[in-house]
Amino acid sequence: MSHFDTVAVIDWSGGSDTGPRPRKDAIWMGVTRDGLDKAPIYIRNRMEAEAVIAGLMEQELEAGRRLFVGYDFPFGFPVGFAEGLTGRAGPFAVWDWLEERIEDSPRANNRFDVAAAINARFPGIGPFWFNGLKRDIPGLPRKDSRAGHGLPERRVAEQRTPGAFTCWQLGGAGAVGGQILTGLPVLNRLRRRLAPHVAVWPFEPLETPVAFVEIWPGLINKVVKQAEAAGGIRDAHQVRLLARAVAGLHPDDRDAMLTIEAPEEGWIMGLDHEDKLNRAAGETLKPPPLRDDCFALPAGVDWTPVDEALDLLRSRLQPVVGTTRRVLGEARGRVLAEAVVAKRANPPQANTAVDGYGFAHASLGEGDQVLPLVEGRSAAGKPFPGDVPEGSAVRVLTGAALPQGVDTVILQEDVRVGDGEIAFRGGLKARANTRKAGEDVAEGDTILTPGRVLTPADMALCAAVGIAEVVTYEPLTVAVISTGDELVEPGGEAGEGQIFDANRPMLTGLVEEFGYRALDLGRVPDSRDALRAALDRGAAEADVILTSGGASSGDEDHVSALLNEAGAMAEWRIALKPGRPLALGVWGGTPVFGLPGNPVAAMVCTLVFARPAMALMAGQGWVAPQGFDVPAGFSKSKKPGRREYLRARMRDGHAEVFKSEGSGRISGLSWAEGLVELPDGAAEIGPGDTVRYIPFGSFR
Structure with a gap:
């Protein structure tokens, strides 16, 4: 029941967005995966927290890992509340009720108004108290002046937990009520989002890949204080150490903590087992294993894989430069910001691809041909002025527009010219040695797309189809x-x-x-x-x-x-x-x-x-370098864990690498013409084995 590959602990907050800088009284998440602690994650508001938790759940499910998610606020209320509010004793009826009514945003929520609406359903004054807004809210007292509402002040779990606060307090120190009202709607959505993969303890059997569990960092306060004395944010220490504690518990101890009957109110995992949690969370100083590796991180800290870091960059960045319209002659090397559309076809009309003689193919007979020549010729920029009669030929030069009556051209080298006539062998195909109008580019075609770095060849293409100006990004x-x-x-x-x-x-x-x-x-x-x-x-x-x-x-x-x-x-x-x-x-x-x-x-x-x-x-889009699979001209035994790039160059069809991998050898950069990329995992490479070679030019 209690084996979990990954443990996450959430320190929740009912307050407003706390900004980009990590600080206390925000939302923090600690994660321990396969026994290794992650750095605590700062989350500035509840909207972001919901997305982060959902992403973690989906990630662990996809990886086939079982996930424990602990939250530091009650999952239920004192006995009698659920039935008095919804008519049903089950805690999930309250979750549904709150989700329908709580309106939340990074800067504000309506928890005080919802609490007043709840108070109106019970006799007397309360049970919720503390109006934290400047305006008065009927039915919600600012101070604890409650009486006659008929509900217990604390759940059984809080009655047995020294230092625990009542769930009815909405603001001030220990404002658990605000956490519950803003937290349960989020849990309800997350639970529904990945149903049936989520179970909520202790209301459901923990037989699913994801478990939601109520837990309280106050149970390991002694260890947290020791960590806090060294500096840092208390909330960050709490989630890190509590995640470590849950992950490090002996399975029998964890099973004992999770074997609880509390079908309406819920329970705090680890209550009455604080000694075991504190031992599992302890910051016992032990020397790390000797790895003789200058790239090794402190024990318990993970590397970020190269692809993950690249994905992070790609998802968070966007073009940051302005645009301008440039004349074509000043646009080389600039990044296109708008698509370029041909104003004219290329070629603009049918023309000849060679010097020779043109005629209508349908006028040819069988066998060898003799055709009379009309006077004049068609040259590039000086088209033939009239029509060519059927059965006649006309002199044409390369690039010249085909005159009316001409659809085929024969090379001048294949022709014998006589007095006013030409002769050539039969067998020439129709439309030989000609180009159709627009066969390269049609008018209205998109010839270049945004993000392209303009080359001299691009400038030729633009000019050919009548483009004099282009819109480009300013240089980064x-x-x-x-x-x-x-x-x-x-x-x-x-x-x-x-x-x-x-x-x-x-x-x-x-x-x-x-x-x-x-x-x-x-x-x-x-x-x-x-x-x-x-x-x-x-x-x-x-x-x-x-x-x-x-x-x-x-x-x-x-x-x-x-x-x-x-x-x-x-x-x-x-x-x-x-x-x-x-x-x-x-x-x-x-x-x-x-x-x-x-x-x-x-x-x-x-x-x-x-x-x-x-x-x-710069507007170019994400550009991955072009690599090539080539035979290795070297041997190497690579350890797993990091992607490696070796300074390399191609010689005699093989990738050779610099004599030393020492990153202090600057001469290797000048020696190299590219990099050999070795994968993240272990590898044994010998001469002739295939490796990926990336020339430096592929990065430019």
Whole structure:
């Protein structure tokens, strides 16, 4: 009954949207999957929470994992409430009743008015109290002046739980009532959405892939306080530790906690078993296993797969640049913003593909042919002025419009010319050596679609069909920042422990190769104030920001720290080699790619992540690089867990890789002409085995 692959714990809130920055009194979710803790997830409002929980449920179902979802508010009310409100004693009657009446949005909800409507169904004053609005609501007292409503003050579970609050209080410290009224409608929708895969404890048998369970972080308060003393947000600690506790329980202990009879009021899982929960949640300090891997994350932290990070970028980004109308001659390399439609057919009329003689094929007889020549000729730009009589021929030159009466042309090399006549062998097919009007492009055809980068060939096509102007996106502006006290400008004086800044020249060069404007914001020391100022300037003057260095989690890794402080960090710790630290975030509304400080890793991360993302923001759409399956000219034993990119080039039909995989070997970037991409899983590669080779040109 109690085996769960994934445990999620939700700290609910009945309040308004709390904004983009992680903070207390919001909604938090802790997840432990297969014994490993995830970083707590900050959720700013209930609408977002419903979507996040639904997504988790669908993800776990699809993966075949059993899911426990714990919520920190009561699933039921004290005995007698359900029947008094709905006429039925079952808790789900209350869930349905509330879902029909609660109106909720990120900024406001009607829970106080609904509570007043509930109070009107019971005698006396109450049971709900605390009107948190400025306007008076008849039937809902601001203070606890209740009397005569006839319902118990607490469920049996709360009576046995020190520190638990009554479900009738709607606001102030311990406002459980507001959580219930806003939470149960969400649970009801989620339950119905994935029925029959969801069971609600303790009202239904836990025989489904997803279990909804009432739980309370107060049961592990001792462990939470210890974690809180080290800093951070209490709510985030609570959900992480409680998810760990439930996942880490011995199956017999978990079964004992879930073996409860409470058909109307519900129960708090773990009540009377607090010692077991606290032991399972404990932050016992143990050394991690020795992995001898500089890319290893702290124990219990997962990598984000490359494809997952790419999907995140693709789903969240959109074109950010304006458009302008340009004359054709100034549009090369620009990204089309509107489709180009042919104003004229190409060719505009039927014409000849060769120099020769034209005639009507139907006028030919059997065998060898002798046809009289009419005077004159048809040349490109100087068409024949009249009609060609049937049975006669006319001189035509390449590209000339076919005169009336001509549908077939014979090469001049296949003709003997006499005095006013020509002779040639029979067997020529009708319409030979001619082009039909519009056979290349018809008038009104869409010849180029939005997102295309205009090439010289495109410009020729546009001109051929009468296009003089096109609408294009403005070029993307990309700010480039290098961070670190150790950096000095190339050619300057490098002191002890200092290195020359190789990243900025490389990144600005890549940006310009991609067809964008590079805004060089220089080197920034290891100072959060200085970095904040540089990011502010980048956000004001550029469409996207590339930083290098400071993207990990060390004392001087200020890029990730600032993005986290702003609540703008999207993903990092990508399962990629090279490229361990990669911050993906937003600063002042501008996307930020926090690249590793190592030049090799910085270039690989730029090509793999920043390049397709910038193409999308530039209006080009998501552009995946074109790879080719080729035989390997090397041997390698690859460990599972990360996607790897090896510096490589093609020689003698095989992909050879740089002699060292060390990401400090910058010379390997200059040596290479592309990358060999190795999959996420383990691989044994020998000479001749097929590998995927991506030329650098495929990224541009």
